[in-house]
Amino acid sequence: MSAPESPxxxxxxxxxxxxxxxxxxxxxxxxxxxxxxxxxxxxxxMAHYQAMAALAELAPPTQQELGRIIGVDAGNLVPVLNDLEQQHYAVRTRDPHNRRRNIVQLTATGRRALADLDGLVAQANDTLLTPLSSAERDRLHELLSRITADTPNRCQE
Known part of the structure; x- marks a missing residue:
């Protein structure tokens, strides 16, 4: 039996x-x-990576702030943070100023894992941009950054 033909x-x-x-x-x-x-x-x-990247670069946010920053609603963020805590990549602690809120922080294990993930993501980007030279990649990044810099003002949801 021969393999089915692709469309x-x-x-x-x-x-x-x-x-x-x-x-x-x-x-x-x-x-x-x-x-x-x-x-x-x-x-x-992706939501795991987004959360880890934000936690690595920002002052420890509340769980609610983190969701806003990375564009993940609270209901979807909880399982992401549960996963990250289970793998010891992040930890949630009570906000000392408001016991109803959680502060989220990346752990040392999470920082090491993020460095590995950054390598995987860079390889994926390299695959996507294979047709472009290094200079073209830089120019594309510059142009896309200009487009997205003002996006919230032009593309309100």
Missing amino acids: PSRAVPVRLSRLHTWQLSNATHCGHRLVAEALASAGLR
């Missing part, structure tokens, strides 16, 4: 290929898939 590849309609938003969306989808696969190899998801 024929379809040409992208020209009017779509001319849209920057369409091109950005496709690149984003591919990038997210590559990063998700890399993080899955370490047993984590």
Whole structure:
């Protein structure tokens, strides 16, 4: 029995290929898939990485602040933090100024794990950007940073 044939590849309609938003969306989808696969190899998801990255760079936030910073609602953040605590990557403690709130901190184990995750994410980004030279990657980053710098003012939810 022969293997099933793959569906024929379809040409992208020209009017779509001319849209920057369409091109950005496709690149984003591919990038997210590559990063998700890399993080899955370490047993984590994007929300875990986002939380760890934020905790590594910011003064210890409350659990609610962390959710706002990384764009994860409270109901979805709790299992993420439970996972991180279970792996000893993060710890939640009561806020001494408000006992109803938790402060979240990255542990030393979490910082070491984040360094490994950073390597996996960098490899995924390198795979995505393979067609570009180093100078082109720098220029793309510069341009995307300019676009996203003012996004909250132009793209209110």
